Amino acid sequence: MSELIYLSATEARAxxxxxxxxxxxxLQALIERTEQVEPEVNAFTERLFDEALVAAAQAEARYLGKGPAPRPLEGIPVAAKEKHAIAGRSLTEGSLINKGNVAAENAPVIDRILDAGGIIHARTTTPEFSISAFTHTPMWGVTRNPWNPDYTPGGSSGxxxxxxxxxxxxxxxxxxxGGSTRIPAAFTGTVGFKAPYGRIPGTPPLSMDFYRGDGTLARTVDDTILFANVLIGPDPxxxxxLRPRxxxxxxxxxxxxxxxxxCVRLGDYDVKPDVERNTRAAADALAQAGVVVEEIELPWTRAEVGRAxxxxFGAIFGALVQDVVGDQRDLVAPYTAAFLDWAAKAADRGSFLDGLRxxxxxxxxxxEAMAGFDALLCPTAAIPALPVGDDLIGEFEVDGHRFARFSDATMTTPFNINNRCPVLAVPSGHGDNGVPTGVQIVGHTYDDATVFRLGKELERVRPWAYAENHRPAL
Incomplete structure (x- = not known):
């Protein structure tokens, strides 16, 4: 079983x-593994094993030549983030306020997976309303990092x-x-793709928010390409x-x-030594492969990123969450209440137009900084991990480094501001606490292929696959 559960999707399909x-x-191997580890990890909100086994048998028939030809994801088990609606199933986003809500239709990414033959066998946890870089809620409890259960796998796609x-x-x-794909990728040693805005269709009304986008998580770059090619393309x-696909x-x-x-600090981010060490090791590996690597600085500050x-968020995301919560604040998590307070004060810090400036x-x-370069390389987070179960309201400390808010410990939001840039988040090593670290490969606007070319090269020269000697000790 151990070899099956860590197969890549491309290997499995072959x-x-x-x-x-x-x-x-x-699928049976994954179900058995789920029974073993889910009590500790708590990554699933819902198990769809009975339906998935039926779909797996249908996929098997296709590979045996009984029926239509296999599709791109035929028979591949896919876990779906709970916020990605499945018609007729719960759609709560981890909030007690939404208990009993049922989705009327599939999210576009769900339709793409099913149309490609993918098998959705489980749904996954998020923080409430997907608003944090950790994953725990009053509804689902605490999700833990398989590499070290004292730490979170990140959020919101934790x-x-x-x-x-x-x-x-x-x-x-x-x-x-704000980093909900890339932060969990870094903290778990997986690969996350933040596609440029519009590349992968989303669900209204937040599909109109130019900070956000739906995307992919996988364990290898090839799997990320396979998955992204299924999700990419216009949807009415x-x-x-974007057209054309x-x-x-x-x-x-x-x-x-x-x-x-x-660019190690993206201006003035306080990057821990083990993260910097791994980032520079990734850059050195690319240089040894013949890539010309030159260190640069950016004039950004965490303060101005925070203001923007x-x-x-005050004008769009915060307003949407407040619209759902209404006068039921007693039902939300403390970090959700804190987020709403922060978002409500956004107007005191400036207008939406000020943010656009x-x-x-x-x-x-x-x-201008990337002119003359094919891509930019930087850490995904300034620290290897965030503590599990902590609401991280206000200032907090990690290994002697103090942060005013958790967004100061993550380095992803600048590329939601620059959301026409594709970003591939890939592993860079392990921190001193044993939890994985990651780097972001940032491309020029809508130049997706370049980040994958560099990601493939980095994976080749610094392999991070979940081989038998490199897996969480669960």
Whole structure:
């Protein structure tokens, strides 16, 4: 079983095609693994095993030549973030306020998975309303990092990333409005893709928020490409989704001769030594592969990032959450109440237009800094992990480093401000506490292929696969 649960999706599909493995056999291994580890990890909100086994048997028949040809994700088990609606099933976003809510239709990413033959066998945890970089709620309890249960797998797609790390899913859906795909990828040693705005269709009304987008989590770059190619493309429910549909290449030339800008602090982020060490090791590995790496600085500050995001979230995301919560604040988590208070004060810090002025300046500064380079490389988070179960309201400390808020410990939000840039988050090593760390590969606007070319190169020269000697000790 141990080898099956950590198969990559591309490996599994190849074995299915050769009839060396059955989709039913693979799913049964994941179900057995779930029974072993879920009591500790707590990544799943709902198990859909009975329906999934039926779908796996149908997929097996396709590979045996009985019926239509196999589709791109035929027979691959996929864990879906609970906020990605499935018609007829709960849609609570982890909030007691939404208890009993049932989705009327599938989210676009769910339709894409099912149409491609993917099997949604479980749904995954998030923080309430997906508003935090950790994953725990009054509704679902605490989700733990499989690498070290004293730490969170991140958020808001923490359950999805934890399932991949624990070996209970091969692919998982994610979303990203401030780092919700990339932070969990870094904390769990997985791969997360924040597609450029509009590349993957979303659900209204937040599909109109140019900070956010739905995306992918996987354990390898090839799996991320496979999954992204299924999700990419326009959908009439999301007018921002881009035409024409593109297909990411599955094969890439070696990265030798490419130029990469290394920026360790993105201005004034307080990066822990073990994170910096791993980031520089990733840059050195690319340099040894023939990539030209040059270190640069950016004039950004956490204060101005905080001002821009405060005004943005106050006007859009915070307003939406407040609309749902109404006068039922007694039912929400403490961190949700704190978020609503923070968002409500956004107008005191400036107008939405003031935020746009900061955002456009940061976008120009990034474009100018990246001129002459193919991509930028930087840490995903300033620390290897956040403590599990902590609401992180106000100032907190991690290994002697003090942070005013958890967004000061993560380094993802600048690229939600620069959300036309594709970002591939890949592992960079392990922190001193044993929890994985990660780097972001940031491309020029809508230049998706470049981040995957560099991600493939980095995976080749610094392999991070969940091999038998490199897995959580669950």
């Amino acid at each position: 074995l299915f095609a050769k009839r060396a493995l059955s989709p039913v056999e693979l 359950g999805s990333a934890a399932a991949l790390a624990a070996g209970t899913a091969l692919l998982a859906t994610a979303s990203d409005i 429910r999301d007018h921002t989704s 593109i297909a990411l290449p599955t094969e890439y030339e070696p990265a030798a001769g490419m130029r990469v800008a290394l 995001t405060s005004m943005h 900061i955002e456009t300046r940061m976008q120009r500064e990034l474009a």
